[in-house]
Amino acid sequence: MKRLTIRMRLTVLYGGLFLLAGVTLLGVTYLLVGQRLAARDLKSGVAVDVSKAKLLAGTDAVVKVNGGEPMTIEEAARLFNERQARYRQDTLNSLLTQGGVALVVVGVAASGFGWLIAERALRPVHEITATARRVAAGASAHRGLHERIGLSGPRDEIKELADTFDDMLERLDRSFDGQRRFVANASHELRTPLAINRALVEVAVTRPDASPDIRQLGDTLLAVNARHERLIDGLLMLADSETVVADPAPVDLRDVAAHVLDQCPIGELTVRPALSPAPTHGDPVLLERLVQNLVENAVRHNVPSGWLTVSSRTDAGRAEVTVTNTGPVVAPYDVEAIFEPFRRLGGDRVGSERGSGLGLSIVRAVARAHGGEVTAVPRDGGGLVVTVRLPGHPA
Secondary structure, three states, rough: OOOOOOHHHHHHHHHHHHHHHHHHHHHHHHHHHHHHHHEEEEEEEEOOOHHHHHHOOOOOOOOOOOOOOEEEHHHHHHHHHHHHHHHHHHHHHHHHHHHHHHHHHHHHHHHHHHHHHHHHHHHHHEEEEEEHHHHHHHHHOOOOOOOOOOOOOOOOOHHHHHHHHHHHHHHHHHHHHHHHHHHHHHHHHHHHHHHHHHHHHHHHOOOOOOOOHHHHHHHHHHHHHHHHHHHHHHHHHHHHHHOOOOEEEEEEEHHHHHHHHHOOOOOOOOEEEEEEOOOEEEEEEHHHHHHHHHHHHHHHHOOOOOOOEEEEEEEEEEEEEEEEEEEEEEEEHOOHHHOOOOOOOOHHEEOOOOOOOOOOHHHHHHHHHHEEEEEEEEEOOOOOEEEEEEEEEEO
């Protein structure tokens, strides 16, 4: 059952209280008017006592009422009293009927005014809700954290709530900015010593008098150094992809996927492209890295003589690119872990030779920076089906 909104509940509350007060007032008025009419009849002597009328006019006296047929004193007194009681009851019934109609009309009008007043009272809450939704929509790329509510008005409870929310956004914004700057600066600072280490090892390995042990050690150090360089590049890309896309351009995911398939080493795997137009808007470099990471992940976590499918299309106004691959069986509860930085299936962290553990993390960061999303589901028989959906753009 759908719950009523706060605005509707406030309107019902206003209208219900008004109707309750109106019914109470109408009931009190009914009782007071009834007592007043009864007291007036007694005071003015309108009610006729039959026995006294007989004593004054005689037992067999005959009278005419309003020129009508003759009747006895007893019949005339009874008729007069009945007319007085009917007049009094008609007056009270008229009070109830007309008062009830007026109460309903005024109650409907009061409910309408209550609806408008509730909307005006809840307008600041709607502003806070709209800002919170925009922040939540862009929080994954940390772009919504720069927005503030900036609610103006009297210093009431809602104003204090909005100011507290702005203070929280300010602290989060500073925290995320510091985190991104730290990652970017640390990555840049680590690149230089890694490049120097690689150059020194290469010089030592290529010396004519280098022994086989030194050459073997040098190859091992170069492999470790290369893995560290890939890790640094991944951190830089992750830091860059979590920022706002400053200058988006029209990009077709079909062209990006075709270019990536031409450049990436597939090995002995079978590639099944199914590329259709999928225009979107964004940073071409980041989108190319997104598709490249998907393909590299599908190649790296595959089986001998396996295959992978790269498809692109437009569905419901959104551009999609999907990479499906054969590979080891993936449990549904392990899918979310592969999108975490430095996480792999089975809880493995960085330390293997199958990458830095940032591939799908970068994919998710790039997708969210472009206002999209990425989902992954286990494929029947082993492997994954990873789909990226981005906002469409007219071709």
